[in-house]
Amino acid sequence: MAATDAGAAEASQPHHRAPGDAGADRGDAVPRTTAAASGARRGPDAATLLAAALALPGVMPAAALAQTAPDQGIVAMRYFDYRDWQPGAERMNVHSPSLYLLKPLSDSLSFEGSVVYDAMSGASPLYHNTLSGASGVGITEYRTAGDARITKYYDRFAVGGGVAYSSERDYLSRAWSVDLRTWTADKNRTWAFGVGGARDNINPVNGITQGRHRETYDLLVGVTQNINANAVVQSNVTYTDGRGYYDDPYKPFDRRPDTRRVWAWLTRYNQYVPSADATLRLSYRLLLDSWGANSSTIDAEWVQALPHGFTVTPGLRYITQQHADFYRDPPLGNGLRPGQPYTADTRLSAFGAFTPSVRLGKQFADGWSADIAMSVYRQKSSWHLGGEGSPGLLEFSARWFELGVQKTF
Amino acid sequence: MRRRLSLAVVSLACALSGCAAFAPPQPWEKGMLARPDMQIDRPPLEAKATQHIYTSKEGAGGGYGVGGGGCGCN
Amino acid sequence: MTIHRFPFRAMAAEHELQVAGLDRASAARAAAAAIADVHRIEAKYSRYTPDSVTTAINRAAGRAAVPVDDETLALLRYADQCWRISDGAFDVTSGVLRRAWRFGAKPPRVPTVAEVDAARALIGWNRVELGAHDVRLPTAGMEIDFGGIGKEYAADRAATLLASHGVAHALVNLGGDVRALGGQPDGRPWRIGIVHPRKPGAVIGELDVVDGAIATSGDYQRFIEVDGARYAHILDPRTGWPVAHWQSASVVAPVCTLAGSLATIAMLRRDAPAFLDAQRVTYLLVDEKGRRVAPAGLS
Numbered sequence: 063m064a065a066t067d068a069g070a071a072e073a074s075q076p077h078h079r080a081p082g083d084a085g086a087d088r089g090d091a092v093p094r095t096t097a098a099a100s101g102a103r104r105g106p107d108a109a110t111l112l113a114a115a116l117a118l119p120g121v122m123p124a125a126a127l128a129q130t131a132p133d134q135g136i137v138a139m140r141y142f143d144y145r146d147w148q149p150g151a152e153r154m155n156v157h158s159p160s161l162y163l164l165k166p167l168s169d170s171l172s173f174e175g176s177v178v179y180d181a182m183s184g185a186s187p188l189y190h191n192t193l194s195g196a197s198g199v200g201i202t203e204y205r206t207a208g209d210a211r212i213t214k215y216y217d218r219f220a221v222g223g224g225v226a227y228s229s230e231r232d233y234l235s236r237a238w239s240v241d242l243r244t245w246t247a248d249k250n251r252t253w254a255f256g257v258g259g260a261r262d263n264i265n266p267v268n269g270i271t272q273g274r275h276r277e278t279y280d281l282l283v284g285v286t287q288n289i290n291a292n293a294v295v296q297s298n299v300t301y302t303d304g305r306g307y308y309d310d311p312y313k314p315f316d317r318r319p320d321t322r323r324v325w326a327w328l329t330r331y332n333q334y335v336p337s338a339d340a341t342l343r344l345s346y347r348l349l350l351d352s353w354g355a356n357s358s359t360i361d362a363e364w365v366q367a368l369p370h371g372f373t374v375t376p377g378l379r380y381i382t383q384q385h386a387d388f389y390r391d392p393p394l395g396n397g398l399r400p401g402q403p404y405t406a407d408t409r410l411s412a413f414g415a416f417t418p419s420v421r422l423g424k425q426f427a428d429g430w431s432a433d434i435a436m437s438v439y440r441q442k443s444s445w446h447l448g449g450e451g452s453p454g455l456l457e458f459s460a461r462w463f464e465l466g467v468q469k470t471f
Numbered sequence: 472m473r474r475r476l477s478l479a480v481v482s483l484a485c486a487l488s489g490c491a492a493f494a495p496p497q498p499w500e501k502g503m504l505a506r507p508d509m510q511i512d513r514p515p516l517e518a519k520a521t522q523h524i525y526t527s528k529e530g531a532g533g534g535y536g537v538g539g540g541g542c543g544c545n
Numbered sequence: 546m547t548i549h550r551f552p553f554r555a556m557a558a559e560h561e562l563q564v565a566g567l568d569r570a571s572a573a574r575a576a577a578a579a580i581a582d583v584h585r586i587e588a589k590y591s592r593y594t595p596d597s598v599t600t601a602i603n604r605a606a607g608r609a610a611v612p613v614d615d616e617t618l619a620l621l622r623y624a625d626q627c628w629r630i631s632d633g634a635f636d637v638t639s640g641v642l643r644r645a646w647r648f649g650a651k652p653p654r655v656p657t658v659a660e661v662d663a664a665r666a667l668i669g670w671n672r673v674e675l676g677a678h679d680v681r682l683p684t685a686g687m688e689i690d691f692g693g694i695g696k697e698y699a700a701d702r703a704a705t706l707l708a709s710h711g712v713a714h715a716l717v718n719l720g721g722d723v724r725a726l727g728g729q730p731d732g733r734p735w736r737i738g739i740v741h742p743r744k745p746g747a748v749i750g751e752l753d754v755v756d757g758a759i760a761t762s763g764d765y766q767r768f769i770e771v772d773g774a775r776y777a778h779i780l781d782p783r784t785g786w787p788v789a790h791w792q793s794a795s796v797v798a799p800v801c802t803l804a805g806s807l808a809t810i811a812m813l814r815r816d817a818p819a820f821l822d823a824q825r826v827t828y829l830l831v832d833e834k835g836r837r838v839a840p841a842g843l844s
Contacts, residue, residue, distance in 0.1 A: 110626055110630070111626050111627065111630050111803060111806070111807075111824065112798075112799070112803055114622060114623045114625075114626040114627075115623060115798075115799075115800050115802045115803035115806075116498055116799075116800065117619055117622070117623070118616075118619045118620065118623055118698060118701070118800075118802055119615065119616055119619060119702075120701070120702045120705045120706070121698065121701035121702060121705060121800045121801075121802060122498060122499065122701075122705060122799075122800065133709055134709070134711075138514065138515075138516055139516075140516040140517065140520065142520050144524065146528075158520065160516045160519070160520065161516075162514075162515050162516045174515070176515055176516060176519065178516075178519065178520075239536070239537045241537065248495060248497075248498075249498075250495035250496065251495075256536065256537035257537060258536075258537030280533070280537040281537065282536065282537045286511060287495075288495050288496055288501070288504055289493055289494075289495070290492055290493065290494040290495065290496060291494075291496040291500040291501070291502075291503055291504065292503050292504075294504055294509065294511065296511045298534060298535075300533055300534050300535075300536075300537070302533055324531050324533060326533050326534030327534070328534035328535065330511050332508075332509050332510075332511060334503045334504075334506070334509055336503075339732070341506070341508040341509055343508070347534050349531050349533070349534065351530065351531045353530075353531075355530030355531055357529070357530060357531065365508035373508065375508075381525075381529060383529060383530050386530060409527075409528060409529060409530055410530045415528075415529070427567050427568045427571055428567070428568070428571050428711070429711050437521075439524075439528070441528065441529075458528070460524070460528065462520075462524065464517070464520070466514075466516065466517065468514070470711065497799070498799070499756060499757065499799035499800070502727070502755075502756050
């Protein structure tokens with residue numbers, strides 16, 4: 063072993079950082095070349111020998127190479143406790159445990175699956191203070207949902223296929239998806255292409271209609287780029303085209319178009335900040351909706367590493383949404399025209415909403431980790447960017463707690 | 472308004488990163504990118520639950536993936 | 546946070562794994578897996594074990610091609626690149642020179658020119674027939690020796706195995722070839738000292754590494770002194786005779802395999818600083834007079 067006998071050390075070298083250090087002022091192993099060396103052989107030889115060394119099996123941890131199948135499995139459990147309300151009344155309450163599994167099946171094949179069980183009680187929120195005839199006060203509804211996906215990894219691309227379902231008393235949704243990811247040789251840029259479809263069956267409990275369905279197709283094109291050793295950005299464009307039954311059967315007079323097309327452009331950016339040992343996570347999503355409920359959402363999180371394996375993550379999300387073309391302000395029935403779409407659903411009104419949140423995580427030994435988080439959501443017409451929120455609505459609030467545990471194996 | 476908002480986001484991101492130098496990393500420089508908090512996608516259970524909440528309380532959702540299935544939240 | 550240390554012996558030398566960030570039991574499990582792989586590589590590529598890959602290849606010299614697996618192919622391809630980039634100074638067929646140069650012999654003895662030439666006739670990586678799935682040494686008596694790559698390769702694999710067991714901070718030292726992972730658990734880099742080539746127990750320099758490798762080649766590990774002249778085991782395969790450009794060469798590179806090969810090549814080149822600069826690595830050389838040479842702007 064190289065002796066580090068400080069007592070007998072000569073005047074030591076000024077310390078410098080080796081290649082690969084986060085935040086190093088060297089970037090890669092750029093030589094400080096002498097005048098003689100700068101004209102010497104460069105480039106191809108260095109790259110070739112390094113490439114040959116990196117081609118040796120197992121000399122670099124797989125974590126540094128994100129385009130290979132995972133070599134560890136993950137099992138995670140999460141518990142969600144959600145509650146929402148409007149001033150003067152408690153409304154919906156959801157308790158939701160969920161389970162997730164990631165299992166490598168071979169060194170190029172992986173399986174992922176999850177199941178969720180929601181127990182929902184309380185009314186759907188009464189947004190309009192003029193609505194009479196509340197729908198379904200006090201019912202407890204259960205929803206189970208699950209999904210599974212298999213991904214196969216090749217040298218320069220990966221292909222995945224998955225199925226998903228969601229089932230509750232009045233609603234059943236089944237979906238499939240296929241995705242292809244392909245990356246450059248240096249794995250710094252990944253293109254993603256996805257296609258999926260879903261078929262939903264709706265059987266409202268109030269009998270207002272039966273056996274309705276709707277079909278949706280979506281397409282996704284996206285790119286992920288490692289900007290440098292500390293920053294990565296991803297931008298996806300998604301197109302969703304749906305046909306079928308969209309009305310909300312529990313809302314009076316509700317009648318919506320039987321098609322909907324949504325374009326979504328989501329850009330996410332992560333920046334590691336070495337001086338703080340923290341990561342800034344930013345995202346912006348633009349939604350363009352054929353119903354007119356366009357929105358912009360920005361989301362920011364600061365993941366701060368703390369001693370002893372803790373991290374604390376404050377976050378803030380803001381969304382501003384336009385109202386749907388066929389949304390009508392209260393009173394209920396205002397602007398209703400026979401044969402024309404209509405909704406008083408405040409989810410399709412114009413509003414702004416903030417979600418401040420905080421999460422505390424801890425990494426334990428042996429691949430265990432846990433986190434708890436709390437988020438508070440408040441939606442107000444007056445928070446619509448530009449100030450033209452839909453009038454006559456009460457603010458809507460919600461909060462949720464999360465508790466999660468995860469083990470790699 | 473929307474344009475102003477997106478411009479603000481881009482400028483903020485730029486300022487915070489010091490308009491980060493574009494220097495795609497070598498394989499041995501990807502240690503930081505492999506950190507859990509540097510992954511673009513959130514852990515699946517967390518992402519599913521929050522997206523479900525937002526989709527059920529807001530007008531439209533999506534943009535994160537394909538074929539995730541729906542729910543009866545309309 | 547404690548750094549757990551796991552010393553062990555392999556390849557006729559002392560090694561040590563340092564693992565931090567896990568409890569002792571988990572660290573021990575990870576270390577055991579890494580150590581097992583070191584033994585595996587030793588058994589697979591040792592010149593001395595009768596059923597090793599090396600023995601199979603060497604025994605078939607002058608006869609048939611020997612089929613080899615992907616790991617061996619990758620190592621041989623890497624050896625080929627090293628040969629090319631060093632203009633033949635790094636040659637895995639040069640092990641035969643030990644028949645002429647017996648560094649352990651007593652009394653110490655310098656071989657004759659004839660003895661050296663006889664050995665040189667059996668050296669020549671360019672003559673080795675490396676196929677898509679096999680390798681053949683064309684002349685009986687030729688030998689492949691993975692000694693110049695094996696230990697460094699094992700160090701890299703040990704680090705990767707530790708990482709796959711959830712280790713985020715580790716320091717692998719196989720007989721002086723070091724591979725570091727993740728810096729120390731308190732956020733400081735691993736601090737690695739460079740052995741002083743002439744003062745046992747002393748250190749001639751220090752390098753900080755968070756992720757990366759350091760390998761050192763030196764003239765002080767094996768040598769004979771005859772009539773006051775030191776002949777080290779740094780032999781140039783092209784001439785068959787030792788060279789004495791440097792007392793030691795330490796190279797910092799992303800992986801230990803690369804660091805080790807470049808250190809070996811550097812020892813054989815008078816223009817090592819220019820060569821290493823062109824390879825875009827950091828280094829610390831000690832010249833024949835004991836002066837330190839490092840990249841411009843470093844010292």
